[in-house]
Amino acid sequence: MVKDITGLLRDNGFKVTPQRLAVYKVLYESKEHPTAEMLFNELQPVYPTMSLATVYKTIEILAQLNLIKVLNTGEDSFRYDADTREHAHIKCIKCKDMGDVMDLEMGGLVQAVENKTGYDITAQQLYFYGVCPICRKNKMN
């Protein structure tokens, strides 16, 4: 929890509520890149009155403040990541597990794309798919 989320919310005209702090906390402490539904299920026991709508509205605010990133992995729902450092994602097509690929040496990839396309690139999403080490051993599935 490295960010002064309370101040950030207030400075941008959003009120600081326990629900918003809770959503961010769960997201920040999770390594699972949860969906809105997963966040909701995680918070339900602690905040019995928590609504799924509140989760979505909070997510929208957090994304707007660049506190989280929205992932589109090709599933039917979005996932969210509170680690805003630039990094790729990798997903196992067997066990569906999803992980991070940190500190990937891009070797001027972005620069190459800019040169090729004339775009001014502001963001990127890199997804890799394959079979994770565990599933490679467990040949049976």
Next chain:
Amino acid sequence: MVKDITGLLRDNGFKVTPQRLAVYKVLYESKEHPTAEMLFNELQPVYPTMSLATVYKTIEILAQLNLIKVLNTGEDSFRYDADTREHAHIKCIKCKDMGDVMDLEMGGLVQAVENKTGYDITAQQLYFYGVCPICRKNKMN
């Protein structure tokens, strides 16, 4: 239209129908990475009885046969691409135009990811976002 789609369909136990050929043809000749809705609208005049359900069912088959790729750019709907060569995609955050980035030198990026993660990588999706050359000139929007 480089592929023998007729034979491919038949060999895999699917019947060859005009609708299926039409969906693939539109997709193959398009550079727009259309959504299901866009395909439907394109086909409507020629096949007045064409149903959106048929578009979706055909897409599923084509994807299964690796004749097309499914793109998830973070929009509310999927896009489809009949160019199955490995390539990245780039989208303008202003005009929403979506283009290809062909022949991108990856510089052993996949190999690096495999080394880092222990995965056996079988597929990848690279999306870049930014401002396209046209929108960079047209400062007004």
Next chain:
DNA sequence: TATTAATAGATAATCAATATCTAGTAATAT
């Protein structure tokens, strides 16, 4: 040409995400 199995199209159903509306709550001034 007849038979059979798969498909097209119409329709309903699903489900993630968004919008709406009101009681409740955080922020600010008093």
Next chain:
DNA sequence: ATATTACTAGATATTGATTATCTATTAATA
């Protein structure tokens, strides 16, 4: 500390993409 005000939470309804279902139709095969 309290009151006032504006924003928010939660409940609910709605939207919109995608999927499922069901039957008449059509492609494949004999």
